[in-house]
Amino acid sequence: xxxxxxxxxxxxxxxxxxxxxxxxxxxxxxxxxxxxxxxxxxxxxxxxxxxxxxxxxxxxxxxxxxxxxxxxxxxxxxxxxxxxxxxxxxxxxxxxxxxxxxxxxxxxxxxxxxxxxxxxxxxxxxxxxxxxxxxxxxxxxxxxxxxxxxxxxxxxxxxxxxxxxxxxxxxxxxxxxxxxxxxxxxxxxxxxxxxxxxxxxxxxxxxxxxxxxxxxxxxxxxxxxxxxxxxxxxxxxxxxxxxxxxxxxxxxxxxxxxxxxxxxxxxxxxxxxxxxxxxxxxxxxxxxxxxxxxxxxxxx
Amino acid sequence: xxxxxxxxxxxxxxxxxxxxxxxxxxxxxxxxxxxxxxxxxxxxxxxxxxxxxxxxxxxxxxxxxxxxxxxxxxxxxxxxxxxxxxxxxxxxxxxxxxxxxxxxxxxxxxxxxxxxxxxxxxxxxxxxxxxxxxxxxxxxxxxxxxxxxxxxxxxxxxxxxxxxxxxxxxxxxxxxxxxxxxxxxxxxxxxxxxxxxxxxxxxxxxxxxxxxxxxxxxxxxxxxxxxxxxxxxxxxxxxxxxxxxxxxxxx
Ligand SMILES: [Fe+2]
Numbered sequence: 001x002x003x004x005x006x007x008x009x010x011x012x013x014x015x016x017x018x019x020x021x022x023x024x025x026x027x028x029x030x031x032x033x034x035x036x037x038x039x040x041x042x043x044x045x046x047x048x049x050x051x052x053x054x055x056x057x058x059x060x061x062x063x064x065x066x067x068x069x070x071x072x073x074x075x076x077x078x079x080x081x082x083x084x085x086x087x088x089x090x091x092x093x094x095x096x097x098x099x100x101x102x103x104x105x106x107x108x109x110x111x112x113x114x115x116x117x118x119x120x121x122x123x124x125x126x127x128x129x130x131x132x133x134x135x136x137x138x139x140x141x142x143x144x145x146x147x148x149x150x151x152x153x154x155x156x157x158x159x160x161x162x163x164x165x166x167x168x169x170x171x172x173x174x175x176x177x178x179x180x181x182x183x184x185x186x187x188x189x190x191x192x193x194x195x196x197x198x199x200x201x202x203x204x205x206x207x208x209x210x211x212x213x214x215x216x217x218x219x220x221x222x223x224x225x226x227x228x229x230x231x232x233x234x235x236x237x238x239x240x241x242x243x244x245x246x247x248x249x250x251x252x253x254x255x256x257x258x259x260x261x262x263x264x265x266x267x268x269x270x271x272x273x274x275x276x277x278x279x280x281x282x283x284x285x286x287x288x289x290x291x292x293x294x295x296x297x298x299x300x
Numbered sequence: 301x302x303x304x305x306x307x308x309x310x311x312x313x314x315x316x317x318x319x320x321x322x323x324x325x326x327x328x329x330x331x332x333x334x335x336x337x338x339x340x341x342x343x344x345x346x347x348x349x350x351x352x353x354x355x356x357x358x359x360x361x362x363x364x365x366x367x368x369x370x371x372x373x374x375x376x377x378x379x380x381x382x383x384x385x386x387x388x389x390x391x392x393x394x395x396x397x398x399x400x401x402x403x404x405x406x407x408x409x410x411x412x413x414x415x416x417x418x419x420x421x422x423x424x425x426x427x428x429x430x431x432x433x434x435x436x437x438x439x440x441x442x443x444x445x446x447x448x449x450x451x452x453x454x455x456x457x458x459x460x461x462x463x464x465x466x467x468x469x470x471x472x473x474x475x476x477x478x479x480x481x482x483x484x485x486x487x488x489x490x491x492x493x494x495x496x497x498x499x500x501x502x503x504x505x506x507x508x509x510x511x512x513x514x515x516x517x518x519x520x521x522x523x524x525x526x527x528x529x530x531x532x533x534x535x536x537x538x539x540x541x542x543x544x545x546x547x548x549x550x551x
Contacts, residue, residue: 054382054383054384057383058383058386058426059426059428060426060427060428060429060430061425061426061427061428061486061491062425062491063426064428065430065491082382082383086304087308088304088305088308092382095382117308119382120308120311120312121308121309121312122378122380123312123316123378123379123380124378124379124380124381124382124387125315125338125342125345125379126342126345126346126379126384126387127338127341127342127345129311129315129338131304132304132307134301134304136303136304137304140304164334164337164338165328165330165331165334165335165337165338166330167307167328167329167330168328168329168330169301169302169307169328169329171301232333233333233334233337235337
């Protein structure tokens, strides 16, 4: 392990952590069909865009034309859902070819996918299935992530997914599992703060202690989103405003990381671009709060 | 401790509905209700995309038959491609095979033709070709997004007669079988997919432009005045099937 990446406490005491050398792109949203016609009049409300890689890898037509326009206007980062890095078989080579081509086409500074499996035995689930928190899974995923990052030529970030079931075989705690993988792979972490909240609710742990246990110097990007509270479970829907508790948890995180590229994820019941801009402003305000709390600890 | 592969096999069998949730959950040491969430999600991604891709077929069959079909499709045709829409591609052919096997109560060959058109509409919408503006052209060309479908029913007519899918339901009679060509393409200057039944004049214009036949020669071949041939090409230009330079006057 590179000792410069080791954190044993919640706060780095000298300077904002280096985030694998990647810049802070500011505050952004996902490029979605719902905003293809309205985004351009509100371009100043957002600093960057994220695309769901699979929505643009296979297609021409309007999505591709909008992507080209977006890439001429904003920095674009890629976020995938079908890599299946924890699948029994390695990621599909045809998929990777198209993914790498898209990274080059939009000059993405980095790309990300989830710490999960989303296909197995030749079948796509189109959902993110949790891995057991085991040494076997760490070895498998870390090796693949390291190779993937080398082949892509730009940093790869693994996202902490929301998960609804924890296997009896999970011998490790989730934070250790995440840390071991990103450190052995020497890749980045896409920290989804809403997922931390959802998982904390569903599995009964303290979200702040969880965040403090992560290798925060590797957080290159943050996701913020809304969720749905059901009687027995909290579902990560990406279909509602970010709740105040998650904004507070985000401020808590920023106090420990310094400013980080942050994205508002909204995939269902997508509101107007005006609402997206207003929700992004709430995130900006929470980031400013967090930065104020943390500035004393990470300034030189 | 089970290996990752053993665990993945159990999860897979549960998601594919080949293994009872309680049995799989006990094997994995998870709450069956939580495993059930994933079972539901994985199924709903497929049913959701079929709903999106085939709104007319769904509306015309009615919700009960549609739900039975979707459940059977999910079981029999696992999603093989990482792009979600792609898992709907096999649906028309699967529907056809199901009817041929006598396994489709309430489903008619008309629905196969309707599904073929709906899938093609998606393909044309996402077509990689750009539709060039007239000022970039030197001569008339076919719209590069054009797709030609040979359908066993007059499906284009059916959709033109029922432009709002919300007005379509099982009570609307199935039209009589009649082979018709359907022409689909993205309308120039928009992202909308236009579809036309292959009328004589559009098919004539298609042939003339595709084979670059001089209008006088084409008119003579069909024993028509050149003005008639010209009108057919102009019609094809007006609807966007043929793209032409703005000053296109004679050929
Ligand atoms: Fe996320």
